Amino acid sequence: MEKDEEALTEVERPTAEVQELFGLSWSAMEHFAQMLVEEGELRGLIGPRELPRLWSRHLVNSAAVSPFVPDEAAVADVGSGAGFPGMVLAIMRPDVTVHLIEPMERRVVWLDDVARELELDNVEVVHARAEELHKKVRFDVVTARAVAAMDKLARWTLPLVRPGGRLVALKGRRAEEELEAAKYVLRKLGAGDVSVEEVRPVREGESTVVVVVTKR
Numbered sequence: 001m002e003k004d005e006e007a008l009t010e011v012e013r014p015t016a017e018v019q020e021l022f023g024l025s026w027s028a029m030e031h032f033a034q035m036l037v038e039e040g041e042l043r044g045l046i047g048p049r050e051l052p053r054l055w056s057r058h059l060v061n062s063a064a065v066s067p068f069v070p071d072e073a074a075v076a077d078v079g080s081g082a083g084f085p086g087m088v089l090a091i092m093r094p095d096v097t098v099h100l101i102e103p104m105e106r107r108v109v110w111l112d113d114v115a116r117e118l119e120l121d122n123v124e125v126v127h128a129r130a131e132e133l134h135k136k137v138r139f140d141v142v143t144a145r146a147v148a149a150m151d152k153l154a155r156w157t158l159p160l161v162r163p164g165g166r167l168v169a170l171k172g173r174r175a176e177e178e179l180e181a182a183k184y185v186l187r188k189l190g191a192g193d194v195s196v197e198e199v200r201p202v203r204e205g206e207s208t209v210v211v212v213v214t215k216r
């Protein structure tokens with residue numbers, strides 16, 4: 001077997017339930033997955049150990065933010081990296097506009113390439129650190145995954161959330177602990193209600209922890 005073929009067979013096959021989750025956006029999602037498989041490792045966006053679990057750990061996991069994003073929201077995804085969860089959200093939800101905020105040039109080029117290839121007109125790639133945008137722009141929703149612990153993440157993201165809007169952070173098992181450590185920062189930055197939800201985008205799949213912080 002050729003080396004390339006070998007690499008391709010290692011990627012898990014999405015189930016019918018996963019296809020159903022993405023609904024009308026299925027073919028665009030498959031296209032994004034194919035780009036990640038073909039170029040993700042080469043361009044330093046995703047580790048080789050992550051490719052076999054591309055759907056369950058990354059694409060399906062990213063979809064967990066969607067129920068927390070209101071119709072037609074203006075969204076910023078801080079620290080998008082390879083496009084998680086922001087690019088997935090933009091593909092699933094043509095009604096929302098997604099600003100992918102990423103400081104690393106190589107990743108910015110990748111995000112631009114994906115948006116162009118998939119002809120996504122609801123994506124804007126912003127080459128910046130989140131803090132550089134404070135006092136300049138505000139969004140209905142800010143999403144983030146694997147960017148920083150809650151106290152630092154709150155400092156970077158809450159100034160970007162409009163009053164009445166929300167931060168939607170995909171977190172791990174230590175979410176409650178991180179929230180406890182961040183409680184003074186959250187209060188100081190105008191956080192209101194905070195909820196921790198366990199979301200399972202597909203019945204057979206893994207669950208993920210979503211922290212939703214409302215801005216007063």
Ligand SMILES: C[S@@+](CC[C@H](N)C(=O)[O-])C[C@H]1O[C@@H](n2cnc3c(N)ncnc32)[C@H](O)[C@@H]1O
Nearest residue numbers: 078079080081084102103104129130145146147
């Ligand atoms: C571990 S990666 C996670 C990428 C993606 N969210 C994911 O879940 O796979 C963290 C990302 O946050 C970006 N980042 C780090 N500091 C940032 C900041 N201050 N503002 C915006 N993005 C930042 C990094 O460049 C990197 O792409």
